[in-house]
Amino acid sequence: xxxxxxxxxxxxxxxxxTALVVIDMQRDFIEPGGFGxxxxxxxTPLKAIVPAVRRLLALARxxxxxxxxxxxxxxPDLSDCPPAKQAHGLPGMRIGDQGPMGRILVHGEPGNQIxxxxxxxxxxxxxxxxxxxxxxxxxxxxxxxxxxxxxxxxAGVTTEVCVQTSMREANDRGYRCLLVEEATESxxxxxxxxxxxxxxxxxxxxxxxxxxxxxxxxxxxxxx
Ligand code: C5J
Numbered sequence: 208x209x210x211x212x213x214x215x216x217x218x219x220x221x222x223x224x225t226a227l228v229v230i231d232m233q234r235d236f237i238e239p240g241g242f243g244x245x246x247x248x249x250x251t252p253l254k255a256i257v258p259a260v261r262r263l264l265a266l267a268r269x270x271x272x273x274x275x276x277x278x279x280x281x282x283p284d285l286s287d288c289p290p291a292k293q294a295h296g297l298p299g300m301r302i303g304d305q306g307p308m309g310r311i312l313v314h315g316e317p318g319n320q321i322x323x324x325x326x327x328x329x330x331x332x333x334x335x336x337x338x339x340x341x342x343x344x345x346x347x348x349x350x351x352x353x354x355x356x357x358x359x360x361x362a363g364v365t366t367e368v369c370v371q372t373s374m375r376e377a378n379d380r381g382y383r384c385l386l387v388e389e390a391t392e393s394x395x396x397x398x399x400x401x402x403x404x405x406x407x408x409x410x411x412x413x414x415x416x417x418x419x420x421x422x423x424x425x426x427x428x429x430x431x
Pocket of ligand 1: 369
């Protein structure tokens with residue numbers, strides 16, 4: 208059993224029943240010249256977590272954890288995008304509109320791809336999700352149950368939207384969750400801080416958070 212020094216208290220997991228979930232590390236959210244930047248967001252803090260996500264991926268791969276990557280992604284005909292979701296956002300910059308890197312949040316478009324630096328390897332799961340959360344309309348829960356996964360380590364963007372939604376959905380479905388603090392980011396620093404605070408409040412109401420170094424130390428201590 209791996210024991211991680213986490214907040215508000217420890218997080219224990221068996222690698223064989225744990226998956227790393229990397230949420231939406233997509234060009235449109237992270238690269239200058241993408242959809243996120245076109246909305247007026249500073250993408251610099253998001254780009255800055257790439258080395259931490261790479262370290263986390265390396266660690267997970269070394270330990271043979273299941274690795275899952277998600278993309279916020281809709282079918283080209285938007286049949287999987289409820290009108291209420293499509294109606295959100297600035298006019299001309301909504302899901303399916305032409306953005307700076309192709310149609311916004313549409314499967315197969317250049318901006319919808321995962322950054323090369325953190326790209327999935329063969330055999331890793333890639334989940335295209337039409338929601339903010341990773342369980343809505345993806346069949347992921349059934350796949351995780353079939354695989355015997357009970358614990359999830361989270362990374363990715365943005366902390367308060369798709370990461371937090373996925374973590375809450377996961378906790379409701381019975382998974383124990385840990386968010387790796389340096390491997391997640393928001394366009395709004397105060398939203399990231401608040402999300403971490405929300406997760407660990409009230410005895411860790413939806414999970415735990417930990418520094419990447421704490422996870423690395425725990426896994427290396429356990430190494431033969
Ligand atoms: C957003 C996401 N922020 N991946 N998506 O719309 O968090």
